[in-house]
Amino acid sequence: MIVSEMTVIMGVDPGSACTGYGIVKTDGIAVTYVASGVIELAAKTARYQKLCEIHRGIGEVIREHHPAHFAIEEVFYSRNAKSTLTLGEARGAAILAASLCGLPVYEYSAREVKQSVTGNGAAHKSQVSFMLTKLLHLEAAPDAPDESDALAVAVCHAFKNREWSAV
Amino acid sequence: MIVSEMTVIMGVDPGSACTGYGIVKTDGIAVTYVASGVIELAAKTARYQKLCEIHRGIGEVIREHHPAHFAIEEVFYSRNAKSTLTLGEARGAAILAASLCGLPVYEYSAREVKQSVTGNGAAHKSQVSFMLTKLLHLEAAPDAPDESDALAVAVCHAFKNREWSAV
Numbered sequence: 001m002i003v004s005e006m007t008v009i010m011g012v013d014p015g016s017a018c019t020g021y022g023i024v025k026t027d028g029i030a031v032t033y034v035a036s037g038v039i040e041l042a043a044k045t046a047r048y049q050k051l052c053e054i055h056r057g058i059g060e061v062i063r064e065h066h067p068a069h070f071a072i073e074e075v076f077y078s079r080n081a082k083s084t085l086t087l088g089e090a091r092g093a094a095i096l097a098a099s100l101c102g103l104p105v106y107e108y109s110a111r112e113v114k115q116s117v118t119g120n121g122a123a124h125k126s127q128v129s130f131m132l133t134k135l136l137h138l139e140a141a142p143d144a145p146d147e148s149d150a151l152a153v154a155v156c157h158a159f160k161n162r163e164w165s166a167v
Numbered sequence: 168m169i170v171s172e173m174t175v176i177m178g179v180d181p182g183s184a185c186t187g188y189g190i191v192k193t194d195g196i197a198v199t200y201v202a203s204g205v206i207e208l209a210a211k212t213a214r215y216q217k218l219c220e221i222h223r224g225i226g227e228v229i230r231e232h233h234p235a236h237f238a239i240e241e242v243f244y245s246r247n248a249k250s251t252l253t254l255g256e257a258r259g260a261a262i263l264a265a266s267l268c269g270l271p272v273y274e275y276s277a278r279e280v281k282q283s284v285t286g287n288g289a290a291h292k293s294q295v296s297f298m299l300t301k302l303l304h305l306e307a308a309p310d311a312p313d314e315s316d317a318l319a320v321a322v323c324h325a326f327k328n329r330e331w332s333a334v
Contacts, residue, residue: 048272050264068180081251085242088255093263095256105215 007161008034010103011069011154012058013146014094016086017041020146023065026042026158031121035137036151038144040150047086059095070098071106071157073113073149077116108156113119113149116156174328177234177270178321180313181261183253184208186221187313190232191303193302193325201232203318205311214253218260218262225264237265238273238324240316250328275323280316283323286310295319 006025013020018041022040023034039057041050055123056133072095075087098105129148135155142148172190180187185208188199202247208217239262242254265272278288285298296308296315302322309315 044319048266051259052266055263055267075252081248083260083298084248084251085255088252088257089259089262090255091252092218092256095215096222096260096263097220100214100222 006160007069008064008065008067008096009071009154009157010068011071011152011157011163012062012094012098013073013149013153014054014087014090016017016047016090017043017059018051018144018146019090020144020148020150021058021061022142022147022151022154023061023067024151024154024158026161028031028161031135031155031158033138033151035061036142036147037061038147043115047089051089054093055097058094059101062097062101062103062115067103069157069161070095071153072101073153074107084087097157106157106160108153108160111167113152113156116159117152127150174236175232175234175321176227176236176238176321176324176328177232177265178238178317178324179261179265180240180316180318180320181221181254182313183217183257184210185311186224186257186261186313187311187317188225188228189309189314189318189321190228190234191318191321191325193328195328198302198322198325200305200318201245202228203309203314204228205314214256218256221257221260222264225261226268229264229268229270234270236273236328237262237270238320240273240320241274241276248280262282273324273327275320275327278324280319282286283326292316312317 001107008025008029011022019039022036024033025032029122115121118127133141173194175192178189186206189203192199192201208220281290284287285294299318300308
């Protein structure tokens with residue numbers, strides 16, 4: 001992939017309680033922070049309604065920032081089949097919002113994301129958050145863990161782009 | 168819930184390889200077959216593309232038949248976390264198609280569906296298929312298992328409606 005001028009990248013960390021998003025842009029060399037936040041879902045909201053809210057929320061961010069790529073963390077989550085299914089539904093709603101807008105979707109393992117952002121594939125979440133603050137010149141670490149994870153996957157994709165564009 | 172005149176019900180059995188749908192209508196007493204089929208997804212289609220196809224396919228059936236209710240089987244699927252997550256994504260895409268059209272979503276356990284259609288919550292799939300043929304006056308059993316499962320959950324919801332409307 002050749003990165004031309006500024007490429008806007010959206011990273012998303014979907015969840016049924018809170019879905020984080022992070023937007024960065026890159027010229028193939030530097031990576032710059034654009035925006036980040038969370039789509040919070042009230043615990044009492046019906047599961048079906050939550051899917052609509054995730055889908056609409058992601059859609060709004062896409063329409064505001066016009067990302068060219070959509071990045072998401074691969075999940076291997078086996079604590080409980082019911083939670084895995086619910087997480088899958090939230091991921092489906094988020095991915096669909098991107099796919100229906102024609103955005104290509106990229107997936108990275110947690111290890112790849114951590115390796116990209118901190119140089120250590122087994123880094124702790126706090127180290128990821130700390131390095132994001134440095135790399136993106138943020139005044140403070142992202143508030144929510146989901147926001148931090150979403151920014152991390154966006155930065156990981158930007159770094160991968162940098163590698164690709166150098167090929 | 169009071170069933171007025173004819174209520175059209177859509178049942179769906181989502182899957183990442185094949186998503187079945189079944190449409191029935193009920194006046195609160197009789198349940199009549201309207202349509203059924205499958206949205207087949209080529210194995211080589213990208214996972215993200217499959218979500219779009221499920222979403223679009225379900226959306227087309229909704230626009231054609233205007234169901235008032237959307238019914239889906241509850242899943243407790245724990246063979247493998249990766250498959251559960253993928254199934255969750257497919258379910259998310261299907262449920263979202265209904266939710267975004269404003270359709271209320273109802274879930275029934277496999278046991279409830281089998282109990283409704285055959286009188287035995289532990290019935291074999293072939294018995295469900297056989298009973299659907301009788302109940303809906305079909306010339307032959309539905310071709311695909313996913314189509315049969317989708318019709319079964321639609322019929323289950325119709326029978327539940329009958330119970331509710333009698334209250």
